[in-house]
Amino acid sequence: MQRISVTVRLNRSALQFDEAAYARLESYLAEAARTLEGNPDQQEILGDLEQAVADQCMRRARPEQGAVTLAELEPALEEIGSVQVPGASTGSDQATRVAARPLQQVSEGAVISGVCQGLARYFGLNVTALRIFAVLLLFISGGGMILVYIALMLLMPYAPLEPGGQPLGWLPSRSRSFMQYLRAKFSVATN
């Protein structure tokens, strides 16, 4: 059995890619296209990048090898780098901004109140893994985890709802409004 190789037309060059390399290339170009969304030269820049990928891969290709594999494509893409729009924030700026996102509960797509989603977003963790971990803690702690969760529900502010975001589930929407009600009452009482 042989892996399928695909002929890819990259701007003015045609190359053979194996399946994995083709998938990687496709996702790189899709990401580039998204970054260049709305740029009047989007197509032209994508063409330039395709040509850069083709040139780099040809330079790295081993003669005995039929198709470009990830072994050539990855370093090529590494050298070309992701698309940076001039004047916009750079990738590292964005990374800092994501990391600097405040610790907030995220109601969209939440199971209970969005605590796990908020923690996952803040610490850059996988939310499913975090939820599983939280459920494990619930059993290990003999229910003490419930108190921790309620405390976090009370203490973590709610992230503003994304305009046009997914609708809230029944429980997240109830817990959100209930917590906000409690907070309003509490701050009235303390002021």
Add this chain to the structure above:
Amino acid sequence: MTDESKLAPIRKGLLEFLVLKIVGAESMYVPDILRRLAGTEFTTQEGTLYPLLSKLRREDLVQYEWKESDLGPPRKYYRLTDSGRAQLSALDEYWNLINRTIADIGH
């Protein structure tokens, strides 16, 4: 590493100036421009340079022409337009002015 976050925006702002300078000296295609910048503080990548050049072309500061190549498909060679040249000398002058100010201030 307090510095890097403060230095990166300076480099980013100056990259355009440097690119104008490079293609102002002679018409060049992108891998040559990258080589010229490689190893300097302004080392950059195609992913950054192509969008920047297309912006500069939109602003009528650079233009390109296709040249045949023995090694593969035709290449885009970038050079300054007249307004690009004017912009470059204005930037050069401004850069000197800033340098003088920085050198003089606090003395």
